[in-house]
Amino acid sequence: MSFLNTEVANAPITRRSFIAVASIVGISTLFGSLSPTEAFATTWSAATKATLNGVTFTYQSGIDALGKVTATTKITASKTVAAGTMKAQAVIVKSLNNNIVKSSEVKSNKRGTSLIVTVTLNSLAAGYRSKGRVWYSGSGWKTCNVAAMPRSLAPELSVNEHGQTLGTYEDVERGAVPDLVGIVADSGIDGYAYWEQFDAEDASDAIPVYAEDGTTQIGIFTFGDK
Known part of the structure; x- marks a missing residue:
């Protein structure tokens, strides 16, 4: 015997009739087995x-670029x-030139074994990398990347008209800290x-952005998702 007669089967489906049918045959019968899906498809560094x-x-550091670009830095302790x-x-940087695009504020752990920090860029465009930073028990800052970076000698940095060195976040990682970072x-x-100013743990919510001369302000950079 058919579950639905011809008249009912040909009738338009309304919210009420849908709920009625679903309660009898079950949502899994109508749509197949439902299983949770991951909210992110994060690529993690080693x-x-x-x-x-x-x-x-x-x-380690990770990035999810399937939707809005989200960078994650996480650190765990063995006890x-x-x-x-x-x-x-x-920190999110451009893949092309390693200029810093977006950064979270520096955050500290509560008593426990882990700390996870994220920052999201309101863009669907590709071409970004995650370059997180961690500090633990007075170690000094350490960096972690999604893609392995070649470890070569510290690069020579270019210098502007005022004698200030210019560099990128990658230069910092390689041991050449510039006066001005891209x-x-x-x-x-x-x-x-x-x-x-960028590296200060007590940095203000926003810092000035300058032209190459280090004096002509062309904008601001805001930390976090503000």
């Missing part, structure tokens, strides 16, 4: 481990550590910010 003061810290033992920052202003214009 995990880096370091042991300090009897605690092993593991950290419970006090608040403030770990710090992290998530950065993208909130307006989308490429420029430079003073590294000491």
Whole structure:
């Protein structure tokens, strides 16, 4: 015997009739088995481990670019550590020139074993990489990347008319910290910010972005998702 007669089968489906049928045959019969899907398809860097003061810290950086670009930096400890033992920052850079596009604020852990920091760029465009930074138990800042970067000698940096060195976030990773680091202003214009202002743990919510001369302000760079 057919479950639905001809008259009912040919009738238009309304919300009420849909719910009635679903309650009898089950949602899984109408749509197949439902299973949760991952919210992100994150590409992770290789995990880096370091042991300090009897605690092993593991950290890595990841990026999800299937939707809006989201960079994640995470660090875990092998045992419970006090608040403030770990710090992290998530950073998105352009693949083309390694200029900083978006960065979270520096965040510290609460008492526990992990710290995860994310930052999201309101763009669907490709061409970005995640370059996170972590700090643990007085170690000094460490970087972690999605793609392996060649480790060569520190590069020679270009110098502007005022004798200030110009560089990128990649240069910082390779041991050559510039006075001015390549950065993208909130307006989308490429420029430079003073590294000491970007790197400050107590940095303000926004810092100035300058032209190559380091004095002509062309915009601002805002930390986090503000």
